[in-house]
Amino acid sequence: MEARSGSAPRDLAALPKAHLHLHFTGSMRHSTLVELAAERGVHLPDALVEDWPPHLQATDERGWFRFQRLYDIARSVLQTPGDLRRLLRETAEDEAAEGSGWLEIQVDPSGYAARFGGLTPTVELVLDAAREAEAATGVGIGVVIAANRTRHPLDAKTLARLAVRYTDQGVVGFGLSNDERRGRAYDFEGAFRIAHRGGLLAVPHGGELLGPQSIRECLETLEAERIGHGVRAIEDRRLLDKIVDRGVTLEVCPSSNVGLGVARTAADVPVRDLFEAGARLALGADDPLLFGSRLVRQYELARADHGFTDEELAELARQSIGGSAAPEAVRKRLFDEIDGWLARPQAGADA
Template structure:
């Protein structure tokens, strides 16, 4: 029996990672101690917490834990540390390009307003990229539980930094509390600035949520999107237009979208021709980063090495990485797949 190829040496892109949720658990504990923040047991002894957000109470608990975690980021050096450590973790897992999603309004009061917050994040991302060789870009995300006017403000802000580290505009939080169509003007602003449209959809709401992201927001990618598997017609649309779904299996189980990992329709979407970028979503709350998602593809969904390589290719193609870097990484994926297993070494760092 052939030895499986090491997944940590497979070049890949990580396109679904939230800013606070990327924090190491050890860093959360340390910063909470430094800043005198009391953490509930769910973030300490009982970590990772047991979550199920398919009802309002469950989502409230998830959001409460997320807000507590966010509260430990109080100084600029905390932001620099978070992004440096996130980049180091990406590099260790073979991730060569990261698009990290942040809502600046969640930190604006702490760091001098929306613009100053975004500039801080972008500077921290640039330094982390230089230190680790992992390319890092930023997605500015609006909160669908807030007024659409807030989203338009963030879209204009994101547009000001298009080409300067910001590559996309997203829409996150509980999709049951804000229809995609309510945010269409914000996404038009972002599109005019040349940003990718990357809203969440098809997670806690059904396939219609994904369809609205496509039809009303002009989605280039859909965060999660797994509920699209409930509609053959919708999967065909995604495949025909090559709209990528950022599938996060561990998160889907953690939030109750699927009862077990085996129930996440990764194989169904892949076989239907829907491009997929595996993501970790919020490792701080779900306890698993990017590499375990690829391990699940092999161990649970039965993906062979050639199919795993194609998953990695799809993540690269669906990213906003420079074309030259995409070509280089695609060649390295081919080498990972064709070289003898013993010759597949850890990839060399690539600087942006």
């Protein structure tokens, strides 16, 4: 079956996929942010209203501080349990509309604990909200508890122990986020050892604002099974070969990389080079609230800027599912649905 010249490509929102790199507050709809801010009396800067999405550049300390400040302002509108439940329900609705059959959403409960009664009640609230959102939308949801690089490693151990307690209630992984320049991965080895023993996936950020050495620490010291971003592995072929050999999945977020100044344009994000080197990739939106685009847009960029065919895009979707913690039944269903997506003719194709 050959497509006619100029035939419409297959709908990427209909391509079944998993979303593995999405932060909790950063998943909020912009309209919800504006509405909740008005209700709660929270003043939003122009960058989150008239000038949204904000113009960001976080490759220096000042730029990262501005990014973090906007994120903290956005988080401040989430003031009641109902707000958190709404955020997760709307996020799951958006994921369903974009073809996600499985979502792993990352949250640092420390950022919400003071408002919601402590770390444990916060985690239990998020997990309960995730179950509600899952039931309402049909999107499977796993929660990744993330430690903050800018806090003490002992805080990370506390979070790792907490995460392990809820592995049977929806916590699937343990992460490490925030500015790589302010917290080396090896400082958090103890926390990740706890997470590994508890059966959680190790999913730290690395290779975004710093180069290959940051990724190497995640790989060797934290025994990462996925790496958030990891795009700068392309600068070290031996490291990239090790990532390929170990089957580590890189959570590549093109719009985020451009938004934070890691890459000049989406075409400069090495999606094609990583893919052709044999690395397993899971495209992610990171923080749609601050970068202005969700998951389908990342697949559109792979198609438009890197020349990915529908067969290759389907393989990216398979790799996202393969790198996830989704139950086997969910994996099988999504793999079958990807085959079905490919089997459908393109619009305008000859029968």
